[in-house]
Amino acid sequence: MSHNGLQRFTLHSNDERFDATLAAADEPVTAEPEQLDPETAARRYLNQMIANPAVPELTAPEPAGGGPEFRTIGTETVPLTGTKIVKFAQYHHHIPVYGSLVTVELDGDNSLLAISSAVGEPAEVDPLATVSPAQAAAVIREDAGDTGQGEPPRLYYYFDTWGEPDRWRLVYIAKNVLREGGGESHGTHLAVPELVDYVVDAHTGTVVARLPRTQSVTWSPGEGTAADGLGLRRQFRLERDGGGNLRLLDSLRNVRTHDFKFQDARFMGALLPGDFVGNPPEPWDGAAISAHANAVEVADFLLNVLQRNGLDNMGGPFVSSVNCTYQRVDPAGREWRNAAWIGTQMIYGQRLVDGALRSYAIARDVVAHEIMHGLTDATARLEYVRESGALNESYSDIFGIIISNVATPDVDGWNWEMGEDLSLTGVPIRDLSDPTRFGQPAHLDDFRRLDRGEVPGRRNDWGWVHVNSGIHNKAAHNLLTAKDGDGVPVFTPNEVAALFYLALSQYLSRTSGFGDSRRGVELAARTLFRSAEQAVQDAKLAALGGAFDAVGIAAQP
CATH class of the missing domain: 3.10.170.10 (Elastase; domain 1)
Structure with a gap:
């Protein structure tokens, strides 16, 4: 089980485990998939995996009177890969499990290309709330101030890592609440609007967490x-x-x-x-x-x-x-x-x-960085705290560097610094080629953690999200600069951008971490390069693994 309470499973059709895993199923899919609509085909593959004894990671708790609940989030055709993606969210007692995600990827004939899952087991939590949505909203207004308006509170199962010990809770979550007094510790010039998702315990009415959503930083055409x-x-x-x-x-x-x-x-x-x-x-x-x-x-x-x-x-x-x-x-x-x-x-x-x-x-890189936070909001919506927050920052850094250097095809001539144009205006500068140059770690062994009992907040950068992002940034730099034995780049910058985009938009969820990102990028690579010669596929996957291994982000066991 990962740090966010969710069990992970990944399988791709060009993985050597694929055929053996499908063969272990008690009830294999028998209907011709091309005769089905994508959602129905994906649902059958998911049910096959849930019942498969070779896939214990996907075994979800069974509420009384029914089996595991997975509801469709949506179906999307991905032009980059020519595939169809069907996503499911896990529910328990008809309540969504926060951060859960099952992604089923289908080829043109609806055959299974890949499945990736992150599911939880909140079986010991009482599903009956003793606090009403109106009471939760009142708690939020009292904490956020009278101007704090956001979406209505909604019930979730939530894995709480803010207190001791880590545990599942039944909570209300109200998204995008504007909190009064945000950023006061930064002073007049550095304060930012504090837009947060509120997490309120549905049994006690206490505020469990405040998850930040503000990521700082008649006509005629002509x-x-x-x-x-x-x-x-x-x-x-x-x-x-x-x-x-x-x-x-x-x-x-x-x-x-x-x-x-x-x-x-x-x-x-x-x-x-x-x-x-x-x-x-x-x-x-x-x-x-x-x-x-x-x-x-x-x-x-x-x-x-x-x-x-x-x-x-x-x-x-x-x-x-x-x-x-x-x-x-x-x-x-x-x-x-x-x-x-x-x-x-x-x-x-x-x-x-x-x-x-x-x-x-x-x-340009800062503009791209900040706007791409909007892409994260529209896709994985990574929590802006601790490791998921560092991953959120890193994805914006990666796209910011790629977009700002797009006019330079040869990465050997790239500028890897973030915000160099603002060096006179006090913006922290990062260097993706050497994170340690500006006080960031470049390896997971040096991940900066909060002291025991310390709560993420503005004073500690929500769990050092701008510090720890250097680890994942360095992995991206390794990928962008990887070369074969003849000194030829293994990937083009556009290919690297596509890999991280597909991982972010299709395989990551609210509480994903660095390992989940590697898992998503590897899945994206297996699909994106599936038509290439086997030697090319092997070289790209080896370079990808080496890029993450070098910073201590290990492969899934």
């Missing part, structure tokens, strides 16, 4: 060119509003850039995203041009490389607001030394550099 925040000329798409005025709205990629006019996003957050950045007046705001052009590059990468239509894969908007402040004490002050993804959009602050304000939107 094109324009203007200087960005670094003085570089950037080309961008824009439109005219009904009055004939130009504005930063790119309808092709649904990128929208707004000016918050140095208002306080904490006290005036209801006014976000603010007005569209427009022209007139002349000249264009350089900060806005940076935010707009950089967001378009992220949107282009998602569509052209990962074949994903926006963060939500449905063409949803990329919304940015420049000239933001947060928790401002000095009414005349305009500095806020931060940037953040706040659940639905980006907000960018700024800091004085040589007497002039410099926006955090100028750094």
Whole structure:
């Protein structure tokens, strides 16, 4: 069992265990799968595995009067691999098990390609809540403040690792609650909006955990060119509003850039995203041009490389607001030394550099990093604490580095630093090629853990998420720079991006850790390269294993 209470199982059709595992089933699937719809075929494969004595990891607890419950989350066709993915969530007594996920991958004829599972055993927990949803909501309002509004509380089985000992609980979880006073320990300039998921015990009414969700940092189309925040000329798409005025709205990629006019996003957050950045007046705001052009590059990468239509894969908007402040004490002050993804959009602050304000939107890698937190929110929704939080940060770092270096095909010429354009503005810098350079560990043996009894929070970076991310970052660097015996790269940057994207979007769940990421990347590789010659497949899988082994992230037993 893993650190999050979930048992893991993974099987792929090109795994040497595949045929033997299927043969051990008491009731193999007999119907021709191509005659079934994907969900029905996937359900039959799942039931086959549940009943298979060779797969004890997938044996779920059986409530009285019924067997294990797995409900379909959705079915998705993945253009990158030409496969179909059907996902299931585990339920117990008709209550969802938090973090559970079963992914069944089907080939074109609905034959089984892979199955990956993470299921829990909350059998000893009383399924009857003694606290009502209204009472849980009242507890949350008292803790978050009167302005704390989010989704209604919903029952879950939740594996609690916040107290002693670790155990399953029946809880209410209310998502995306804005908590008053967020970030006060960081001071005026570094505070960020504190958007959290509340976890409340359904038997006692106590707050079990606050899981952070803020990851810090009539018209006619046309094109324009203007200087960005670094003085570089950037080309961008824009439109005219009904009055004939130009504005930063790119309808092709649904990128929208707004000016918050140095208002306080904490006290005036209801006014976000603010007005569209427009022209007139002349000249264009350089900060806005940076935010707009950089967001378009992220949107282009998602569509052209990962074949994903926006963060939500449905063409949803990329919304940015420049000239933001947060928790401002000095009414005349305009500095806020931060940037953040706040659940639905980006907000960018700024800091004085040589007497002039410099926006955090100028750094392409930082913009990509923060926006890609939105991709994580839309897919795995990794908890922003401890190991899952470090994995959350690492995925944004990986995509940020790849996107910012996309114009340099040869990785030997890449810049592996994060946020180097902001070196004068106080943003912590990371180096994926050498995490230790900026105080990060590069091996799992050096994972920084909280002291016994210490609760994750802002003072310890939610369990050192920006520190421990260096371990997984180094694995990604190893993968991007892996070469064969002739010095030829084993992977292209786009292939590495595809592997991490497929792992994030298809195989990871709320509480996944580094080992789960390796498991997902390996599954993605087996599918993505399944048509290649066997020698090519073997070389890529060997390089992948070596990249993770080198940082101590071991293969699944």
